[in-house]
Amino acid sequence: MTNPKFIPYTDFELLNEKEMLKRSKEFYDKIKKRRTIRHFSNKKIPIDVIKNCLLAAGTAPNGANMQPWSFVVITNKTIKKEIRIEAEKKEKIFYTTRATKEWLEALEPLGTDEHKDYLEEAPCLIAIFSKKIDILPNGKKVKQYYAQESVGIATGFLIAALHNAGLATLTHTPSPMGFLNKILNRPEYERPFLLLVLGYPSENAEVPNIRKKPLNEIADFIE
Ligand SMILES: Cc1cc2nc3c(=O)[nH]c(=O)nc-3n(C[C@H](O)[C@H](O)[C@H](O)COP(=O)(O)O)c2cc1C
Known part of the structure; x- marks a missing residue:
């Protein structure tokens, strides 16, 4: 027992x-200003801000409170370059052969x-990983429950926290993402969930x- x-x-x-x-409206007014940014300046971010958001x-x-996530924060230029090279290789295949016509249209x-x-x-x-299992400090392997859903929610919290802290993000999902395990030296039981790009929008950034x-298109109310 x-x-x-x-x-x-x-x-x-x-x-x-x-x-x-008042608070619900204020939150909506704030969160609706978040947009995915694809043009960033190279201005550095205070690491303590990132830590608080994490x-x-x-x-x-x-x-089951397993907290099945790992966040890997990358500011190292060489590693960023390695990630870009691998992501672009995968994305080239995606855009030229893997993506369906419908997907490209979307x-x-x-x-x-x-x-x-x-x-x-x-x-x-920030490379976000979802754990298929976890290994406790005593070496015991434990199962994870609803890992994908849990990591999705945590990522939502993270994006909202970063936006609230005055940072812009891009949710990037190069497909497939297994190369992140190799570059970042992560164990096989951690599955790449997504790659969050963060910083400040470049001066003339457009969305x-x-x-x-x-x-009325996203909610039904049943009384
Ligand atoms: C799971 C997920 C994967 C995404 N993958 C990419 C991606 O690989 N590249 C990209 O440019 N945007 C990506 N996005 C960003 C979406 O395109 C963006 O959120 C959507 O167009 C709505 O725009 P907004 O975020 O500015 O509201 C992704 C978003 C989510 C939630």
């Missing part, structure tokens, strides 16, 4: 409705192609003019 331990939950902040509305990501809900408004200058231009990359679906 296990003996779960509980502590009083005293961190909850009970708000009145007016305050709830700590925020690490608070995400996750399957990507068209974004103006993306196999060139990934930002992997070297941006001051920082695709895309539309976000209104509430």
Whole structure:
């Protein structure tokens, strides 16, 4: 028998409705300004800001509290270049042979192609890995539960935290991403989830003019 331990939950902040509305609107107003940036300046980012944002990501809900994620923060120029070279190789194959016509049509408004200058231009990359298993300090292997969902939520927290801290991001998924294990020396049981590019937008950075679906297209209310 296990003996779960509980502590009083005293961190909850009970708000009145007016305050709830105000805060929800403020959050929406802030988060709707986030955009995926594909042109970065080379201005450095304070590492403590990244650390705080990673700590925020690490608070995400996750399957059985296994916290099945690893974040690898890369500011080293040589490693960034290695990643760019490998990513561009994969992306070239993707854009010329692997992607279906339908997929290329969906990507068209974004103006993306196999060139990934930002992997070297941006001051920082965060490679996010999802663990298939974990190895405890005593060497015991443990299963992970809902790892992909959990890492997706943590990544969402991370992107929101970075945006809140005044940084721009790009969610990049070169496909396949196994080369990240090799370059970053990660064990086989860590599966690359995505590569987050972060920094400040370059001076004349532009973003695709895309539309976000209104509430009635994304939500149903059943009373
Ligand atoms: C899982 C995932 C994978 C993505 N992969 C890429 C990518 O490889 N390259 C890229 O330029 N953008 C990528 N994006 C960014 C999307 O294209 C972008 O989020 C979408 O067009 C909406 O634009 P917004 O982020 O500015 O709102 C990805 C986003 C997600 C969530």
